[in-house]
Each structure stands twice: as C-alpha cells, then as structure tokens.
Amino acid sequence: MNPHTTLAVAEAAAATATYAAAVRQLNVSFGSAHVLKDVTLAVPAGRVVGLVGESGSGKSTLGKTLVGINRPTSGEVLIGNKDFTMVRGKARQQMRREVQYIPQDPYSSLSPRRTTGQTLAEALDPRGADPVKHGDAIAAALERVKLDPSAADKYPHEFSGGQRQRVAIARALMLEPKLVIADEITSALDVSVQADIIGLLQGMRGTVDSAMLFISHNLAVVQEVCDDVVVMFQGRIVEQGTIDAVYRDPQHDYTRKLLASVPGSPDFTLD
Amino acid sequence: MRRLGGLLLSFVVLVIVTFLIVPLIPGDPAAIAAGEGASPAQIATVRAELGLDLPLLTQFLNYASGVLRLDMGASFISGEAVSALIFTRFPFTAEIALLAIVLVLAVAVPLGMTMAILTRGGRSRWLDTGFNFVTSLVYSVPQYVVATLLVVVFAVTLRWFPAAGAATLNSMVLPTAALMLGPACVISRIVRRETAAVLEKDYIRTARGWRLSVLRTNARYVLPNLVTTTLTLSGLILAAQLGGAVVIETVFAWPGLGQGIVNAILQRDYPVIRGIILVLGLLATLIIILVDLILAIIDPRNLGGTTHDV
C-alpha cells in the first residue's frame, strides 16, 4: 500500500471541495500512546464510508477526533473547507453541529428521564428544547426512521434496543449535518435487529444528504451499508477504495487477512 | 510523590484554617486572654504580648513559623506550652483509637464476608433483614449514647469497669467499646456489600466452573479483591473516628486530646484549640495516606503495570 495514493486522493477531493469532511496528516496521542499516525482521509459528500479495523486500530479515535471529542496532536480536521482545529468560540459550536455522532450502545445514548420528543427537540434547539414547538420536525424525523409519531411522548425504557437506536439515528440527522459518525451502531444488537437497522440505513440512501462514516469491525455489515471502505491497522490507514474494489481485490496483506477471517468468507478455513 | 503533595497541601490548609480561628472570633481575643474584669490597659499589654496588634499577614507568618518550630504558644488559662500539653494528652487518644481500629477490622471483615456469603443471591432473607436492622440500630445510636448506656449498665449497675478516668487497664475497656461499635457496624456493612459485588464477578463463575471448594474460592478469589475498596473506605471512616474520640473522652473523663479540645472550647482557650485541631487534622490525613500506601504496595495492577508488553 502506498500512502502517497491516499494523500493524492484526499488532495484531489480537497481541490474540488466535494467532501463533507476530511483529515490531513492527523496525529493523535494519549500520553505515550501514539494512536493515530499521519492519517489522511476524505469523506465525499453524500457517501457512506465504512471504517474497518480491529480493536486498537484507531478507528474509534478517528471518529471521536472528527466530532471534536478528542483533540489532535497535529494535523488538520476539515469540515466543509474550514479547519475545525483552528476555530474557537461560537463558530466552533456552529461547526460542531455540522458533524453528528451516533454512539454504539443504544441503552446509554438516550437520557433515561427525557422523552423522545424532548431528546429530538434538543438537537434542533439546544436552548429551548421544546418538543411542542418543533412537533412537525420531530414527527418528520420519526417518520424517517420508521417510528410511529406517538413515540415522541415515550421514554427510552419503553423502547427496545433497535427502537432506541432508531431514535439515536433520528437525533443525529435532525440538523441535516454534513457528516454523521456512526460508531459501531449495530454491534450491540441481535442479528435480526441489526438487519432492521441495516435495512433502514439502505432505505435512507438518496433521501438524506449527509455523508456517513460508518465505523464497524464487521466487514459483512460494512459491505451491506457502505459505498467506500477504509481499512485501518495499528493507527494507520492501510487501504481505501470503493467496496467492490477493496473486497474483490485487496492490495494490503492485512486487508486480505481480515477478509479471510470472516466466517463464511470463501477464504475462511479452520485448518 | 502525589501523596507527599497531598500531605503538604493539607498541612498548609490546616495551618491557614487554624490561624483564621482567632481573627474570626467575635469579640476581642486579647480581652478573652486577659481574663474577665481586666482593665483596658491590661488588655492592651496582653494584645502586644500576643502580637495581636500586628498586621494580619505578620501575625500569620509568626504563627506559621511558630508551628514549624513546634511552638504553638501557651494556654490562655494555665500558661502551659501548647506543645507540651499535646504531648501529654496524645498517648491517651492514640491508645484507645489504635485499639479500636484493630478491633473494628478484626470483627468487621470476617462478619461482613460471612454475611455476604450466607445471604448471596437472595438466600436467608430473615438473616439479611436482621443484620441490616441490628447494624442500622447500633450505627444510628451515636457513640456518646452508646458510651452513656455502657456506663449505666457496666459501671453504674454492674460495677465491672470504672466509669471514668484512665488509672487502670480496665478503664480502657468501656471507651474502646464505645468507640468501636458504630464503625464495626458500618465497616461490616461495607465489607458485606463489596463481597456481594465480588461474588457477582465473572471470575467467581470461573472458579465455580473449576469446582473449587467454598473456602478456597473465598480465600483466593473473593478476599484479595475486597481489599482495595474496604481499606479505602475504612481509612475514611477511621479518620472520622478521631471526631468520635472527642465525645467519648468527655463521657469517660479520658485525658486525651478530645477532652482537651472540648475544655479549651468551653474556656475559649484559643492557642490550645488551634494546636489540637492541627494535630487531629494531620493524624486524619496520615491515616488516609497510610491506607493509600498500603494499597499501592499490595495491588498487582500497581506492581506490574509497567511490564506490560504486546
């Protein structure tokens, strides 16, 4: 794998400015642990990009750096065409709203004491968070994730895990952000519920303008949901491209090993 | 290093707080020191002697440098040096406090573990309720009430032990008992709760899968994992017992620091109040730091943390 190709892709994308978000030469360290090493990546507008890798590969850290939870040690984080790391104050708050985050665990991502309506209204209007005033928008958002409008008056404990995850998705899309980071959002779910969420995400294609960075360790799910895929290994991007290109003709040894380790893969063998 | 910093910080805070007692009291400390019926001229002399006419910052620096030289002034009442007074009283408090700490741990840890094992997974509900009720009752009876009742029963009615004073070894029994009952209840409750939590852990299930005996499971898989929380909380509670000692000593006329500070407060003897509060505060901090150090030594995660390799 040639890192220059990666950089070239990002720069080409940056030149035409059709990406929703990008990072350039990004480094993140926690103490002595160098978690992200010279990561350069562009998420094209409107596309769903899968970010795969194993624990410790840095994929979650990359997602959290993009939303601003982690601070980069060096490098640029571009939202639209502005460097997120350079912006302060009000403008930073505004930029923050351009990137939304869906956490993994649907049981801890919704405040137990607030109704769905209040949760969604807060996304639209952090000050007032009035579910009555934004009733129409909330109904539309629930409709988008195939939930009944009556869900607006319910509390999280009245929902199943899959329904909660739908609410979390609706909240992230509420502001029609440039980029949504979905951090292992199907990993905590049963397979049949996972299939529902996959179906939902597939069905929303074309109706949603936001780009999505879909972080997952499950390569089969990524194939179902994403247009492009980025493979990370030990803090670096080792390969990226369209799903078809990477899955059918992986270039990097690690990508091959990863694909061969999935049970049900043609190359999977226990002997 | 961090702990040393903590000790230093709390020492500084204590010196500042104890210093502030005198400037903050309503009325004129010099008038109090000079005694009732002193003339304005006498009060002025006392004020100059004590340095109370100097600017606040100078007063503080004088006080702080005095503390470092173990010179905390002299009692307003007896004229005795405060440090000498503390040295005579300290051993009495240390005696009963240490004895109580040892007894509390010796009673509470086995009791708490046994209760947790007997009531695990909702077993023996009545035992559970009974234990909760008795420990709540004993704990909610303040130590001085326990002390008073002990005196009524064992000293006044049965006449087994002396009610007051520190003349004989026998006289330690009632103060120590009064001091330890409450903490023994709290700590056994904590140990019980922690044991119950450990019993839910996956590695206990692993030990069950290896079909280890109850004794072996508890000795090797439960006990070592209780130490951290139990010791930390026990340290805090035992430090708080220094407060309990104050009251207990009053009941038993035990000539320790507690009785000393109560007398001093009643007589508005500020140098003595300052000195004893400083010493008790340092003791409390030392207990916490000691617990911290013990934990650092026995916790494997602190020992092996750096040898991690991939």
Added chain:
Amino acid sequence: MTSRFRSREFWTPAMATGAVLLIALILIAVLAPLTLKQAAEQLTPNAAQEPSAAHWLGTDDFGRDLLARALVATRLTLLMTGGAAAITVLAGVVIGLAIWLSGRRVREAALRVLETAVAYPSLIFALVIAAVLEPGVSSAVIAIGIAGIPGFARITANLASSISSSEYVVTARLLGVSPVRIALRHMLPNMAEPLLILSATVFALSLVEISALSFIGLGVQSPEYDFGRLLNDSLGALYTQPVEAVGPSIMIAITGLSVMLIGDALAAHADPRAKRRFFRRALQRNRTVAVPVGDAALVRVENLRISIPGRQELVKGISFAINPGEVVALVGESGSGKSLTAMAIAGLPSEDLAVEADGVRVGDMNMLAEPNQSRLAKEISIVYQDPGTTFNPSLRMGSQLTEVLRTHLGLGGAKARNLITEALAAVNITEPAKRLRQHPHELSGGMRQRAMIAASIVTSPTLIVADEPTTALDVTVQAEVLRQFRRIHREQGTAMLFISHDLGVVEALCDTVLVMKSGEIVERLTSGQLAARNVHHPYTKALLAAIPVLDLGRTPVVAGAETP
C-alpha cells in the same frame, strides 16, 4: 414515580418500619410541644422521682417529667437536623455541580481540596466552627451543615463526572447544549435518586453530630433543649438517676434508625441485585445414573425446563443428545435460553432459577443431583465469553490456570506448571513460562481466551462447554481461537457444546446445529444441511437472511473440494 409507591416491592418490611417510625416522630414533633409543654417545663416539687404511673420515666431535679421533655425536644431536634442536612445537601449539590462545570484546572484543584477536606473528621470541623461562633441553636445548625458540605460536594462531583461520561451527555454536548443546561436537564434528573438516598445518610449523620455538639455543651444552651442537651443533663445524675438517660437515648436511636431504614430500603430498591429471590433447587439423591444399554450418547438431555420460580418459563422442555466426540452448537438470539441450557448441562445453573428435567446426564454423572466435584472438574471444562473479566485480577495466571490440576488431580506445583506451560505453547502463546508469572491484565484479550482454552484441555475432559467464546474477540483473533477448538477436536476427539449467536461461526466448526428461539429448539440441522441452506423452519430462514454475507465476488469453496 407514583406507581412505585403502590408497588409491593417498594414496601419492604424495612421501608414500612422506617416510614411508620418517621411519621410517628413527625407527629410527636408537631403535637408534643402543644400538649406536653407544661409537664416538660413547669418546675414542680416532685423532684428526682423514680418512674411511676404518673411519670413513666420519672422526673428530673426540678420535678419536670422526663418523658415529656424527651418528646417535646423532638421538634427542635428534627428542625435543627433538617436544617443542617438541607445546608449540606443544597450547598453540596451546587458546589459539586459547579466543580464539574468549571474548567479542567479549577476542577482538579477543587477536587484535591475536597479530598483533603473530606479526610478531616467533620465533627472536629464542626467544633472549629462552633468555637468561632457563639454556642447556640443556629450556630450548631450552621456548623454541622457546613461541616458536611465537602463530603456531599465530592459525592456530587463524582456522580456528575460518571454521568458526564455517559453517552447521552456526550451527545448533548456535541449538539451544542450549554454546560449549565446539560447540568440542569440531563445530570440533575439522573442524579436525583442516588442523591436522595445519600440525603438520608446525611440526615442521620447530622442528627448524631448536632446531638453530639449539644451533648458536649457547645450546641443548644439552657433553657432550650434538644436530645443532646437532655443527655448532657442526665450525665450529672448518672449514678443517682440513670433512667434520665433513657428517654433521649431512645429518641435519638429511633430517629436515626427510621432514616437509616428508609435510606437502606431506597438503596436496595435501586439495586436490582437485592430483588433476587433465592430458590432452593431440589437435588436428586443419586449422583450417578445407570446408562441404558445401547445408549451411546455422552450427554443426554430429556425434557429440560428452566424457569424463574412462579413467574416465567425460560427453557420449555427441550431434549437432545451429544455423542462422544461430537460438536453440537446451540444457536439463538438473546433470550433464547441457549446459555441457560448450557450452564444447566455443565452443572452451574444460575441460583435463582428452577431446573427440572426427566433426565440430564453427562457420562454417568447425574446433573440433576450434585455429582462428585473432582469428576466434574476433570470431565467437563467450561470456556466463557468476555475474557476481560474471567480471570481473578489479584492472582497470577499460573496460580489460576493450575487450579484444577492442583486441587482435583493432586499434582504438585512444579508438575502442574509444566503441564500448563506445554498446553499454553500448544495454543500458540508465546513465552508461556513468562505468562504464568503475569497478572491477567498484562495479557491481551485473545491471549487470555487461549489461556482459558489451554486450561480447559489439560485435564483431558470428555466435554467442553463453550459459551460464546469468541464473541468479545476481533475477527482475526476469533479465527485463531476457532482454529484451536478445531485442533483440539481433531487431536483429542473431545465432544463440545458450543453456544453462539453467529451461524457463520457455528457452520465452520460444528457437526450438529440446534436453533433455539424463546426456550425451544425450533430446528435441528447437520452442518451439511446448514451449508447447503437446506433449512425449513421460518425462524431459521429469517435468522439466515438477517446475517449479512460477505461477497468477495467469488463463490465459496465447496466443502470437501480440494483447497489450493
């Protein structure tokens, strides 16, 4: 909230007792000063009387009724305690939240100061304040109230920091909700319950300390009186009139007890563990069963039923067998009862469940009785999910991995270590001798799980029960662990019961697949049938359809065909 007060679970004996006592105390506090003031404060010539029908607890040196005094003192004591507790709780919550809201540096410094302040005995802290203020009701309330603040502020700050790392707070922050709004909208409502429970403790502590202040003469001053003051009065007459101490002592104890009981009950109610009901399973007598002639199965399960006693049936009468050397998979989603079934077969069912069956045997061991522990340890090995917590963090790996060899096979330490070292090497663990000296946290997840597998084979068991052994692992590590299971099966012919939610994993490893749904086996498949997608039950079909299949643009290699 309202429905909770009506639920029977809420009104435990402790809660009911505490509530009744507290209501009685409040009634006394309201009524006693109105009706008994005369008896409590009027000086009479009946001085220092013994208890009698007219004066149940006797009278004091001034001829005042001691019972009346104790009852009348309730109002002042409760008001003072309530006031002090309110100061502690309100200021503590405000300061705790403010610390959380402030910047990182301020927060760390403030937490250090609190830590130091908490170490300081609050009663002595209160004495300092009492020494500065003139003794009296309000200074006692202020002193005790302030003395408790650091502790409560620290608890609030700790709660706040644990809630602030929860995902809904992180998400709210990303949405641009201001910190103050996050505190009021998300944190306070979710902290309310634990804070309420802690407030009960604060009340009990304030009671003790306020009474202590009065008791040593620094709190309430004559002619006013609270419990502590009454006890102080009794101290002088302890030898002549010991009964004088009884009234205030009992009142303090009852007040403290009522609040403690309520606090305990609230805490227990919030803790799901406390609700568990123990169920004493009826164990069969005979530890072994006679295996019928012609029954070659290693494991036979007949009509197994597992239930929460009196409530819900979780496994609804399933039957199956495992032949020697056979690898059987139980597959299903959460709640299907697959793990419950596996643990019942391994002889380790959860203790609050009822397990009934017409028969469950492993070899000739009767799993419905309590078979010989050493035989169980040798013949059935168990591999669990989640390698992060399956080992005791306080003991070295070697000490844990050799546990069965030493306790049940009677091997010496050195011999056991040699055996386990070989077994670790066999599952591809590098530097096995060094691993044995390490603690669990020093090993990676995949390494720990392989160590668990190594420990499970050293006794040459006849059956390995593996409960989701690869679920917590990365795919490449999962493949490696699965290869180890396959190798063991090849080399030692060990039968396995393999629990998984992943049909893909199961397909590669198992001879027989049992699909479970809601406590029933809905379909039995051979691995060949599964590979050919030759399934009939709608649930199996749905499950297969739900699993995303990796498409690499090539067809899978057909089983049995030559591999390059």
